[in-house]
Amino acid sequence: GEKVEQHESTLSVREGDSAVINCTYTDTASSYFPWYKQEAGKSLHFVIDIRSNVDRKQSQRLIVLLDKKAKRFSLHITATQPEDSAIYFCAARRNYNQGKLIFGQGTKLSIKP
Amino acid sequence: GPKVLQIPSHQIIDMGQMVTLNCDPVSNHLYFYWYKQILGQQMEFLVNFYNGKVMEKSKLFKDQFSVERPDGSYFTLKIQPTALEDSAVYFCASSLRKSGNTLYFGEGSRLIVV
Numbered sequence: 001g002e003k004v005e006q007h008e009s010t011l012s013v014r015e016g017d018s019a020v021i022n023c024t025y026t027d028t029a030s031s032y033f034p035w036y037k038q039e040a041g042k043s044l045h046f047v048i049d050i051r052s053n054v055d056r057k058q059s060q061r062l063i064v065l066l067d068k069k070a071k072r073f074s075l076h077i078t079a080t081q082p083e084d085s086a087i088y089f090c091a092a093r094r095n096y097n098q099g100k101l102i103f104g105q106g107t108k109l110s111i112k113p
Numbered sequence: 114g115p116k117v118l119q120i121p122s123h124q125i126i127d128m129g130q131m132v133t134l135n136c137d138p139v140s141n142h143l144y145f146y147w148y149k150q151i152l153g154q155q156m157e158f159l160v161n162f163y164n165g166k167v168m169e170k171s172k173l174f175k176d177q178f179s180v181e182r183p184d185g186s187y188f189t190l191k192i193q194p195t196a197l198e199d200s201a202v203y204f205c206a207s208s209l210r211k212s213g214n215t216l217y218f219g220e221g222s223r224l225i226v227v
Contacts, residue, residue, distance in 0.1 A: 036218075043204065
């Protein structure tokens with residue numbers, strides 16, 4: 001079945017540095033790739049997404065890159081701040097006619113002062 | 114922003130009993146989802162629901178699971194009977210459309226089966 005693999009289970013970066021979280025997917029029909037953030041004990045909040053018709057998208061300090069050939073996408077958080085500490089989940093959705101998101105395992109990001 | 118409400122926030126239940134988890138989705142949303150998360154880790158898709166019908170379900174959505182949204186009220190996940198491995202946090206989500214739309218998640222219902 002479809003799988004999304006999130007390579008880093010934990011990541012620690014110094015405040016102000018950049019953090020990169022990488023994901024790969026197996027289903028070549030995947031066309032939509034959102035990222036969600038989950039703070040301790042809370043729900044998931046959407047942060048940014050990218051569709052398969054582009055290979056880069058930026059929203060303020062967040063950049064998502066998509067490499068369809070390698071079936072890989074990544075989230076870059078620049079100039080990290082303490083409030084970026086959370087678990088980040090990547091996800092992928094198949095083609096237009098399917099609604100379910102397949103999530104990666106999550107990456108716990110810690111920002112050190 | 115839009116909010117999805119889930120009731121109860123947590124519940125402890127004896128194995129074999131029935132439990133109903135309730136979700137109040139965003140008011141104009143049409144697609145509804147349940148996900149299961151164990152130990153703060155993997156979010157596993159269970160089911161999605163539209164227009165009164167299950168659209169997709171995973172193999173985690175066992176025969177003991179059922180979903181409904183009677184008369185446009187709460188979207189519910191019922192587990193009957195519960196098993197120990199059903200212990201998890203269950204997240205409800207909703208979206209306006211099936212594709213190209215953000216899923217809004219509730220705060221989760223923590224279920225402990227003893």
